[in-house]
Amino acid sequence: MMIFGPAVDVRPLFPRERRALLDLLGALSPADWARPTVCPGWDVHDVVGHVLNDYMRRLSGSRDGHGGAVFADDETLPAYLARTNETFVQAARQLSPRLMIELLEHLGPRLDALWAARDLHAPADLNVSWAADDIGSPAWLDIGREYTEFWVHQQQVRDAVSVPGADEPDLMAPVLDVFARALPHALRMHDRPEGSTVHLTVRGPAGGRWGAIRAEGRWRMAEPQGEPAAHVSIDQDAFWRLATRGITVEQARRRATAGGDPELTAAVTALLAVIA
Incomplete structure (x- = not known):
C-alpha cells in the first residue's frame, strides 16, 4: 500500500466542509437553485441531490453492508455510475431545497461517525480505481476520495452562484494531496x-x-x-x-x-x- 504514499487523515474536516456547504445552501434564492453548473445537464439542485445520494450510498454500503448495485449486461463501472447517478438526480428533483438541506444535516454526522470508526490502514470499502485499478486501496484513500467528492461539488455550486468560499488552505490542501496520489x-x-x-x-x-x-x-x-x-x-x-x-x-x-x-x-x- 506504500505505492500511495503516506496516509492523509481528512476525517476532522468533514463537519467543517459540510457546515460551509449548508450555510451556502441556506442563503440561496430559488433562482440560484436553478442555475446551471459545470456538470452537463445538472443545475445546482441536481448537484446537491447528487451529494445527498453520495451520503446515502456510503451509509447504506459501508455502514449497513447493503449491496444494492445491479449492473446491466456488459455495463462498465463508469457507465453504471453515470446511469444510477442520473436516475437519482432525476428522482431528487421532487425534493425541496429545504428538505435536502435537512437531510444533509441529519445524515452528515452519521457519516462522520462511520469514518471515525474506520482503521485508516485497513482495506478500503471501495477501491480508488483512479489511484490504482490493479491493487486494493487503503481506507484512508477511500475516505479521502469522499472528502474530495464533497468539496469539489461544493465548489461547483459556488462557481454556479458566484459565491467563493471553503477554499482556505486547510480545507483545500487535503483535496490537492489526495488528487496527487493519482x-x-x-x-x-x-x-x-x-x-x-x-x-x-x-x-x-x-x-x-x-x-x-x-x-x-x-x-x-x-x-x-x-x-x-x-x-x-x-x-x-x-x-x-x-x-x-x-x-x-x-x-x-x-x-x-x-x-x-x-x-x-x-x-x-x-x-x-x-x-x-
Missing part, C-alpha cells in the same frame, strides 16, 4: 528505467510538491528528491479542475509549466482523479 496511475503506461522520477508542484497557498518513482516494475509515490526525468508545475485552481475535468487537458496545460521527458509530462498533465 500520479503513479497517470504514469502507468510509461515504462522507464528503475529509479526514474517525476515531480509535480502545485502552486498556491494550499499547494505542495509530490513525486513518483519507478521501482519494482511500477510507479510509486515518493518524496520529490534529486533531478527528475520530468517535472510539472501548475497552479492549485487549475490542478483540482484538471483532476475532475472541470477544465480540459489543453486548458490545464496552458496554465502549467513542464520540462524533461515529454511523454511523462503529457501523462502528468492528463491526470484524472474521478471515475470517467
Whole structure:
C-alpha cells in the first residue's frame, strides 16, 4: 500500500466542509437553485441531490453492508455510475431545497461517525480505481476520495452562484494531496528505467510538491528528491479542475509549466482523479 504514499487523515474536516456547504445552501434564492453548473445537464439542485445520494450510498454500503448495485449486461463501472447517478438526480428533483438541506444535516454526522470508526490502514470499502485499478486501496484513500467528492461539488455550486468560499488552505490542501496520489496511475503506461522520477508542484497557498518513482516494475509515490526525468508545475485552481475535468487537458496545460521527458509530462498533465 506504500505505492500511495503516506496516509492523509481528512476525517476532522468533514463537519467543517459540510457546515460551509449548508450555510451556502441556506442563503440561496430559488433562482440560484436553478442555475446551471459545470456538470452537463445538472443545475445546482441536481448537484446537491447528487451529494445527498453520495451520503446515502456510503451509509447504506459501508455502514449497513447493503449491496444494492445491479449492473446491466456488459455495463462498465463508469457507465453504471453515470446511469444510477442520473436516475437519482432525476428522482431528487421532487425534493425541496429545504428538505435536502435537512437531510444533509441529519445524515452528515452519521457519516462522520462511520469514518471515525474506520482503521485508516485497513482495506478500503471501495477501491480508488483512479489511484490504482490493479491493487486494493487503503481506507484512508477511500475516505479521502469522499472528502474530495464533497468539496469539489461544493465548489461547483459556488462557481454556479458566484459565491467563493471553503477554499482556505486547510480545507483545500487535503483535496490537492489526495488528487496527487493519482500520479503513479497517470504514469502507468510509461515504462522507464528503475529509479526514474517525476515531480509535480502545485502552486498556491494550499499547494505542495509530490513525486513518483519507478521501482519494482511500477510507479510509486515518493518524496520529490534529486533531478527528475520530468517535472510539472501548475497552479492549485487549475490542478483540482484538471483532476475532475472541470477544465480540459489543453486548458490545464496552458496554465502549467513542464520540462524533461515529454511523454511523462503529457501523462502528468492528463491526470484524472474521478471515475470517467
